[in-house]
Amino acid sequence: MILVTGATGHVGSELVRLLAAAGEPVRAMTRWPAQARFPADAEAVYGDAADPESLAAAFAGVGGAFLMSAQAVGTAPEPTHDLALAAAAERAGVRRVVKLSTLDGGTGDDPIARWQRTAEAAVTDPARGFAWTLLRPGRFMSNALQWAGQLRTGDEVAIPFADRPAASIDPSDLAEIAALALTTGEHTDAVYELSGPQSLTPTEELAVLGEVLGRDLRVRPVSTDAARAGMSRYGFPPEVVDAIMRRTLDGDRGSEVLPTAEKVLGRPARTFARWARAHAAEFPRP
Ligand SMILES: NC(=O)c1ccc[n+]([C@@H]2O[C@H](COP(=O)([O-])OP(=O)(O)OC[C@H]3O[C@@H](n4cnc5c(N)ncnc54)[C@H](OP(=O)(O)O)[C@@H]3O)[C@@H](O)[C@H]2O)c1
Numbered sequence: 001m002i003l004v005t006g007a008t009g010h011v012g013s014e015l016v017r018l019l020a021a022a023g024e025p026v027r028a029m030t031r032w033p034a035q036a037r038f039p040a041d042a043e044a045v046y047g048d049a050a051d052p053e054s055l056a057a058a059f060a061g062v063g064g065a066f067l068m069s070a071q072a073v074g075t076a077p078e079p080t081h082d083l084a085l086a087a088a089a090e091r092a093g094v095r096r097v098v099k100l101s102t103l104d105g106g107t108g109d110d111p112i113a114r115w116q117r118t119a120e121a122a123v124t125d126p127a128r129g130f131a132w133t134l135l136r137p138g139r140f141m142s143n144a145l146q147w148a149g150q151l152r153t154g155d156e157v158a159i160p161f162a163d164r165p166a167a168s169i170d171p172s173d174l175a176e177i178a179a180l181a182l183t184t185g186e187h188t189d190a191v192y193e194l195s196g197p198q199s200l201t202p203t204e205e206l207a208v209l210g211e212v213l214g215r216d217l218r219v220r221p222v223s224t225d226a227a228r229a230g231m232s233r234y235g236f237p238p239e240v241v242d243a244i245m246r247r248t249l250d251g252d253r254g255s256e257v258l259p260t261a262e263k264v265l266g267r268p269a270r271t272f273a274r275w276a277r278a279h280a281a282e283f284p285r286p
Contacts, residue, residue, distance in 0.1 A: 001025045001061055002182055003094075005047065005085060006068035008036050010142040011100060014175035015066055016042050024183060029058050049081035055088035064182045065089050067123065068100040073112050074240035079119040086122035089130070096188075097130040098181045099123045100174070103138040103193060103254055110243040133181040137194040138254040139168040141275040144205055145282060151217070152284045155210075158220045160227035161248050162202045165255040167195035170270040172278075177264050187264070195258040197269045205272050212276040213283055 002019055006012035007028035019026040020039040030036045033044040047058035049069060059065065067089065069081040082099075089097055099120065106117025123132045147157045174194065181187035200208070203219050210217035222230075224245070231241045247253065261269040 001027055002064040002066070003027045003029060003045075003059060003062040004066045005029045005049070005058075006066075006070065006100070007038065007042075007044075008032075009068065009070070010140060010171035011174045011178065012066065012068065014172045015178050018175055018179045019182070022179070022183070027058070027062065049084050052084040052088065055084060056091070059088045059092035059094060062089070062092055062094050064096040064098075065094050066098050066100070066178050066182065069119065072235050073115045074237045075235050079115050079122075082119035083122050086128065090128045095129075095131055096182060096185070097123050098133045098135065098178045098187075100178070101134050101136045103136050103195075105134060105136045105191070110246070111237075111239050112243045112247070131185070131188040133178075133187045133189075134191045135174060135177060135181075135194060136192060137169045137174055139166040141168045141170050141196065141205075141272055142279075143168070144202075144209060144276070145279070147206070147209070148283050151213075151215075155215055156218050156220045157206060158222050159202045159206070160222040160230065162206075162219045162221060164248060165199045165201045165204075165252070167197070167199045167255060167257045168205070168272065169194055169196040169261065170272075170275045172275075173261055173265065173269050177261065180264065192260045192264065193258055194261050195254075195256065195269070196261070197257060197271055199255045199257055200272055205276075208273050209276045209283070212273065212280050213285065 002024055004012050004016050007016050008030045016028045016038055020041040027043045027045050028038045029045050029047040031048045033046050036044055038044050045058045048054045067085045071081040101120055106113055106120050150157045206217050228241055
């Protein structure tokens with residue numbers, strides 16, 4: 001049995017679909033199992049990483065697990081959700097673990113790196129005995145879904161850092177890589193830094209989306225102060241906001257096209273245009 005956490009999310013939902021389609025016994029964890037729509041062959045299970053006791057039932061009898069956390073960096077003294085998930089996996093005797101981390105993971109020494117280092121170590125610690133794989137992707141193409149609300153009322157979208165390029169990745173490619181790591185045993189002890197196939201700015205991504213939707217979409221620039229205020233409203237403490245600003249504005253990390261996704265998948269990673277066509281129905285039409 002493979003347990004997928006974050007099973008209603010962009011990566012997890014696709015992973016559940018892939019595993020179920022391949023005939024793998026799969027259990028999909030969510031805090032809202034009654035509302036969730038999973039493939040008929042997948043078993044829905046309740047689990048909340050903020051409530052470690054709820055995880056024992058979710059992990060019972062599981063041989064492989066996909067672990068992700070939605071806990072925002074710095075909103076607790078340490079990544080308690082990652083720690084709870086890894087501890088539950090160990091207690092249940094899970095053998096194979098794929099963890100969704102983030103580009104550069106625990107490398108470096110800012111509050112984000114320190115948080116990710118603890119989160120990754122919870123899985124890679126040899127004492128846990130997992131056969132692990134770390135996925136470290138940069139920006140997700142699905143972040144463009146955040147524009148959908150603004151596109152309901154007009155053709156302008158306020159986007160911070162709209163001219164900073166990133167080689168964003170399709171979460172479906174991450175799901176496919178996770179499925180390979182969970183089912184083949186060929187990716188044990190691997191740390192995969194992952195990107196999509198093209199480096200595009202959000203302004204360029206918006207133009208591609210506009211073509212797909214048949215709309216002339218424009219960026220409304222967001223000042224640095226307004227971007228900082230938005231992050232604070234999201235719950236990030238000031239030192240994490242500073243770290244995000246430094247990571248976004250200094251250097252070009254995240255903009256390189258990395259070879260790993262294509263190597264692991266044996267085909268080119270999906271483009272933003274393909275993602276936009278696949279998700280067009282999630283955006284309002286004129
Ligand atoms: N977006 C990016 O650009 C980017 C880049 C690099 C890495 N990442 C990483 O990717 C992950 C996000 O993946 P995603 O986009 O697939 O997720 P997502 O679509 O944002 O969905 C979040 C998932 O987290 C689950 N969740 C929320 N709170 C939970 C809790 N207390 N206990 C258990 N599950 C909980 C939700 O499940 P329910 O609500 O159904 O319970 C949902 O399935 C994060 O770890 C992020 O750091 C993202």
